[in-house]
Amino acid sequence: xxxxxxxxxxxxxxxxxxxxxxxxxxxxxxxxxxxxxxxxxxxxxxxxxxxxxxxxxxxxxxxxxxxxxxxxxxxxxxxxxxxxxxxxxxxxxxxxxxxxxxxxxxxxxxxxxxxxxxxxxxxxxxxxxxxxxxxxxxxxxxxxxxxxxxxxxxxxxxxxxxxxxxxxxxxxxxxxxxxxxxxxxxxxxxxxxxxxxxxxxxxxxxxxxxxxxxxxxxxxxxxxxxxxxxxxxxxxxxxxxxxxxxxxxxxxxxxxxxxxxxxxxxxxxxxxxxxxxxxxxxxxxxxxxxxxxxxxxxxxxxxxxxxxxxxxxxxxxxxxxxxxxxxxxxxxxxxxxxxxxxxxxxxxxxxxxxxxxxxxxxxxxxxxxxx
Amino acid sequence: xxxxxxxxxxxxxxxxxxxxxxxxxxxxxxxxxxxxxxxxxxxxxxxxxxxxxxxxxxxxxxxxxxxxxxxxxxxxxxxxxxxxxxxxxxxxxxxxxx
Numbered sequence: 001x002x003x004x005x006x007x008x009x010x011x012x013x014x015x016x017x018x019x020x021x022x023x024x025x026x027x028x029x030x031x032x033x034x035x036x037x038x039x040x041x042x043x044x045x046x047x048x049x050x051x052x053x054x055x056x057x058x059x060x061x062x063x064x065x066x067x068x069x070x071x072x073x074x075x076x077x078x079x080x081x082x083x084x085x086x087x088x089x090x091x092x093x094x095x096x097x098x099x100x101x102x103x104x105x106x107x108x109x110x111x112x113x114x115x116x117x118x119x120x121x122x123x124x125x126x127x128x129x130x131x132x133x134x135x136x137x138x139x140x141x142x143x144x145x146x147x148x149x150x151x152x153x154x155x156x157x158x159x160x161x162x163x164x165x166x167x168x169x170x171x172x173x174x175x176x177x178x179x180x181x182x183x184x185x186x187x188x189x190x191x192x193x194x195x196x197x198x199x200x201x202x203x204x205x206x207x208x209x210x211x212x213x214x215x216x217x218x219x220x221x222x223x224x225x226x227x228x229x230x231x232x233x234x235x236x237x238x239x240x241x242x243x244x245x246x247x248x249x250x251x252x253x254x255x256x257x258x259x260x261x262x263x264x265x266x267x268x269x270x271x272x273x274x275x276x277x278x279x280x281x282x283x284x285x286x287x288x289x290x291x292x293x294x295x296x297x298x299x300x301x302x303x304x305x306x307x308x309x310x311x312x313x314x315x316x317x318x319x320x321x322x323x324x325x326x327x328x329x330x331x332x333x334x335x336x337x338x339x340x341x342x343x344x345x346x347x348x349x350x351x352x353x354x355x356x357x358x359x360x361x362x363x364x365x366x367x368x369x370x371x
Numbered sequence: 372x373x374x375x376x377x378x379x380x381x382x383x384x385x386x387x388x389x390x391x392x393x394x395x396x397x398x399x400x401x402x403x404x405x406x407x408x409x410x411x412x413x414x415x416x417x418x419x420x421x422x423x424x425x426x427x428x429x430x431x432x433x434x435x436x437x438x439x440x441x442x443x444x445x446x447x448x449x450x451x452x453x454x455x456x457x458x459x460x461x462x463x464x465x466x467x468x469x
Contacts, residue, residue: 035380057380059430059464060418076384076414080422 004326005368006334009038012360016071023346026355040364042108047115048368054105062104064134077134084141091153100124109164121161125178140190148212155179155215163219167226180215185244196244218320220262222269230272232262239299250299255286261323266331270298275318284315294349308352321364336362374459385412399454402445434461
């Protein structure tokens with residue numbers, strides 16, 4: 001029988017949650033790398049045994065781990081992330097120039113077809129790639145070197161490149177998103193980039209046509225329809241129907257359009273999920289009710305999903321990389337909270353149950369669908 | 372033989388238990404001790420100091436013989452009790468983090 005493997009990164013280690021296709025009974029493995037912050041763990045689409053993990057500590061900085069057996073054993077690989085050439089400066093919070101400094105890897109995106117090729121989105125915002133399974137890393141400098149790069153400013157959480165999406169239908173096309181610079185697209189395998197932020201309206205940016213400076217929290221794409229992109233911005237849920245050339249708002253009847261994650265149903269490209277959060281100052285669900293909102297119309301019309309989720313006294317957050325979907329016949333949806341719960345829905349969000357309740361704060365959730 | 376004590380999170384990363392013992396030919400300095408440590412345990416590269424003999428990471432400290440050596444010249448000789456193996460060279464995770 002097919003199964004799923006949920007890869008959870010937390011403030012104090014990684015956890016691997018496994019179940020068969022019914023997704024009722026779970027085995028929990030971990031903590032792996034106990035005590036370290038695990039920003040992200042993701043498996044290779046080309047080889048489900050191959051996993052990459054971003055491991056970080058304030059004492060000792062960045063470490064990258066690789067597994068070839070689905071997370072049972074791990075090998076420490078390369079952790080040297082050196083910006084290409086003379087890094088230069090970006091803008092600091094006070095508007096002064098600040099040297100580009102590598103801090104950590106936020107997101108690891110394995111290639112769609114080569115287990116040894118993987119991309120890393122880092123803070124300060126840059127894009128790196130490895131072609132040897134993570135042993136050696138090289139920057140793709142065209143992104144950070146874009147004409148606007150020197151004007152990028154960090155968001156409250158740091159200037160992180162947190163989203164990397166590879167277009168399965170158009171080799172060479174990829175998307176990246178940076179807080180707080182915006183969304184970017186490459187059509188030449190990451191060699192050159194341009195901002196794709198037309199239509200975004202951001203409080204605090206007086207120019208409605210500002211090319212960069214937007215606090216994009218997350219992008220999502222359905223692989224069967226790669227020109228349609230969804231975005232959870234700092235405020236506003238947005239949609240593009242032309243691969244980012246233009247965006248329009250689809251927040252519709254959401255109780256608040258602030259939030260972090262956004263994801264797409266595995267089999268229904270118009271079915272999307274967000275977790276509304278009260279505001280930028282109050283990073284918890286409105287009214288203390290943890291509600292996932294689902295749109296079956298590609299946005300604008302949203303319904304709350306509450307069955308099995310706490311509907312009182314709930315003040316957790318769901319971070320940008322902490323939601324994922326599996327591709328079983330009945331699409332499973334998963335998310336983790338800063339309170340340490342990982343919730344699963346085996347029926348596309350209709351009902352939810354916690355897999356685990358008491359992990360450290362969850363930073364990321366990914367899922368692998370296994371044969 | 373030089374004895375090196377690692378903080379627990381680096382012992383786990385290096386898969387080392389207890390103190391690490393290193394043989395160093397030539398001058399015994401903080402720099403050559405770290406060179407030998409990183410050669411024995413490549414997974415520690417970049418976690419104590421920057422790659423390529425880079426600067427000490429901000430929240431890592433070096434002690435020996437009840438002295439804080441963190442700000443001393445990394446190329447200065449280490450105290451005799453360290454070079455003789457009587458005392459360990461301590462790599463310490465500063466009281467920071469969470």
